[in-house]
Amino acid sequence: MEFISHGPAETEALGEKLGHAAGRGLVLALSGDLGAGKTQLVKGLARGLGVTARVHSPTFTLVNEYGGGRLKLFHLDLYRLETPAQILSAGIEEFLSPDGVAVIEWAERLSGPGSGVSVPGKFMNVKIEIVNETERKIVYDDFGA
Numbered sequence: 001m002e003f004i005s006h007g008p009a010e011t012e013a014l015g016e017k018l019g020h021a022a023g024r025g026l027v028l029a030l031s032g033d034l035g036a037g038k039t040q041l042v043k044g045l046a047r048g049l050g051v052t053a054r055v056h057s058p059t060f061t062l063v064n065e066y067g068g069g070r071l072k073l074f075h076l077d078l079y080r081l082e083t084p085a086q087i088l089s090a091g092i093e094e095f096l097s098p099d100g101v102a103v104i105e106w107a108e109r110l111s112g113p114g115s116g117v118s119v120p121g122k123f124m125n126v127k128i129e130i131v132n133e134t135e136r137k138i139v140y141d142d143f144g145a
Contacts, residue, residue, distance in 0.1 A: 005136040011037045011128075012044030014138060019048020022101045024071055025122045029107030032128035037136050038105045041126065045103060046073050057105070062090055072100030078109045 005011040018028070022045070030038045043055045050069035058064040058077045066073040074095050081087050087109060095102045104110065107125075126140040 001140050003138045003140070004131070005037065005138055007134055008037065008040045011040040011136060011138070012047070015041040015044025015046075016048035017044075018140075019045040019101075022049065022071065023122070024100060025097060026101045026124060027096055027098065027122060028101070028103045028124050028126055029110070030103060030105045030126050030128065031108045032136075033130055036128040036130050037138075038128055041128065041138070042073075042075055042103050042105075045101070046075075049073055049101060063095065072098070074098050074100060074102040076102065076104045078104060078106040081109060 003014055005014065018041075022028075028045070030041065032038050039055070039057045046053070046055045046066055046069070049071050051066045051073050052068055053066050055066065055073075055075065056064070058075055059079050062076060062078075062080075064075045066075065076092065076095055078087065078092070081090055092104075092110070095104070124141045126138065129137040129139075131137050
């Protein structure tokens with residue numbers, strides 16, 4: 001599926017739609033440059049899951065957990081992890097079969113030779129590309145959202 005977002009509100013609206021459709025155990029693998037809108041998508045996803053807490057990027061904490069919604073949301077950010085050893089030692093694998101929904105920013109760092117990370121069945125890739133200052137191209141796997 002491909003979606004052109006014309007601003008943060010549209011990116012959040014797509015995330016909300018995905019959140020409404022998400023089921024337990026889903027892992028969303030987000031990729032895109034800094035400022036592409038990954039966290040905006042997660043804010044909408046949280047709203048779609050019924051999470052009312054303020055969502056922010058877990059760049060310095062690795063993972064933020066949000067409850068209070070239909071499903072728990074685990075928001076991970078791998079930006080500061082550069083090697084497969086760092087990713088494995090950070091305990092990422094426990095979030096690859098979540099009791100809720102997990103979203104992993106910079107998920108492209110999970111793959112590649114020697115990563116040692118096994119990807120689960122309920123895995124949805126979401127790539128956000130910056131088109132220009134206001135537009136983003138979001139390409140994602142269709143799971144009925």
